[in-house]
């Protein structure tokens with residue numbers, strides 16, 4: 343596992359350097375956007391609503407809720423209330439169902455790994471939401487068409503994974519352009535956005551889809567720890583953030599998450615069994 347950790351650190355290193363620059367506590371794709379943002383410009387971002395990592399020192403696997411702002415848990419009841427969202431929201435994207443969206447960012451370790459995990463997910467009937475960087479696609483470490491053909495969604499995650507709030511409007515537009523996928527949803531790196539970033543997303547015809555559960559998998563937690571955290575923490579309709587180069591991205595992990603959540607009466611987003619479109623505001627879950 344240590345070799346693996348060493349080989350899988352690019353974004354966490356970047357996050358760490360941003361931490362120094364910003365002088366705030368960061369989580370992987372999370373709070374880096376906060377400094378410099380007007381609080382009023384991002385009313386429903388995870389950082390401002392107290393959800394994922396922002397004020398959250400506890401690691402996955404420790405006790406305590408990751409979502410203190412959320413209402414009552416469904417844990418142990420076997421009953422899952424559908425969320426009350428009527429439409430798109432920045433944390434939950436277009437998912438209005440009670441199913442849990444499993445999302446993976448950045449880049450797998452290899453194209454072979456992408457194919458293995460995505461085939462396995464499809465066999466399990468799971469539809470994943472994938473946010474590869476343009477660099478990952480250009481290096482042919484991730485094949486968007488392969489993913490779509492297996493019933494998974496592929497969304498934009500910038501080209502080189504910068505903190506978009508530090509860029510000009512034209513700089514953001516460039517980051518959201520090819521070779522990154524030109525999709526209907528996109529996730530800004532580190533979850534960082536401001537009004538300029540929002541304007542660029544709108545110009546690209548994309549809506550931002552952040553997350554409601556942050557596994558912090560990039561810290562190198564074992565597969566078992568990430569799996570346990572997802573099973574314990576996810577609630578109806580949640581969007582779970584993980585990364586393709588870390589330990590939640592395996593067929594075994596997906597199978598265990600699916601089974602563990604099922605014991606709590608929760609389903610994960612299903613796979614339609616048909617190719618997904620490049621652009622669509624509706625997402626099958």
Ligand SMILES: [Zn+2]
Pocket residue numbers: 353371447448499503531532
């Ligand atoms: Zn990322």
